[in-house]
Amino acid sequence: MDRVDRAILDHLAKDSSLANVDLADRVSLSPSACLRRVRALEKAGTIRGYRADIDPAALGKGFEVEVMVELTHKDRATVETIEARIADMDEVVQCRRLFGVPDYLMRVAVADVEAYEAFYMAKLAELPGIGRVTSQFTMKLVKG
Numbered sequence: 001m002d003r004v005d006r007a008i009l010d011h012l013a014k015d016s017s018l019a020n021v022d023l024a025d026r027v028s029l030s031p032s033a034c035l036r037r038v039r040a041l042e043k044a045g046t047i048r049g050y051r052a053d054i055d056p057a058a059l060g061k062g063f064e065v066e067v068m069v070e071l072t073h074k075d076r077a078t079v080e081t082i083e084a085r086i087a088d089m090d091e092v093v094q095c096r097r098l099f100g101v102p103d104y105l106m107r108v109a110v111a112d113v114e115a116y117e118a119f120y121m122a123k124l125a126e127l128p129g130i131g132r133v134t135s136q137f138t139m140k141l142v143k144g
Contacts, residue, residue, distance in 0.1 A: 001046070004029065008037055009046070016050040061109035064093075065116055066136045068102035073129035082127050091119045102134070113137075 007027045011018060018026075024034035041047045056062045071078065079097075086095050086106070094107040110116045116135070124133060 005037060005041060005046075008034070008041065012038075012047065012050075056109055060111045060115075061091075061093075063110050063112050063116060064138060065108045065110070066138075067104075067106040067108055067124070068132075068134040068136075069104040069106065069124075069130060070101060070132040071103045071129045072131040074103070078129040082129065085123075085127060089119075089123055091123070102132075 004027055008023065011023055011026050020035050020038070021031050023038070024031040027034060029037070038047070056064070071082070082104075083095075083097070086092050086104075091108050091110050092106050093109045096105045097103065098105055108116065108119065110119055120133070120135070124130070
């Protein structure tokens with residue numbers, strides 16, 4: 001990957017809807033050469049896809065919570081059950097199993113604090129082997 005490929009990736013990361021002609025102009029390539037490079041980056045898996053940046057509030061998911069979960073039971077059956085159930089929870093935008101404490105770090109997106117409480121009581125607290133749950137709410141998004 002050279003500086004031109006990196007420039008292509010930088011421009012597409014900022015605006016994935018750029019027309020090839022505009023992208024080519026910004027990286028000082030002909031449109032055909034630019035398109036060949038973009039296709040090569042896609043084929044290599046460097047560019048994994050293109051997405052629309054949608055306002056979460058428009059979908060009723062404008063309230064985000066970082067949730068740290070510690071387990072009381074860490075056997076394979078419990079972990080597999082928890083992970084399967086979390087995968088089915090629409091409110092969970094992202095979930096990472098971590099080394100150390102906490103066991104899981106989740107990002108949950110709901111409409112408001114009342115919706116989070118309902119999610120917490122009906123779904124999260126009902127997971128097997130859940131010990132401590134710590135929820136943190138964002139005061140201000142400094143950089144997104």
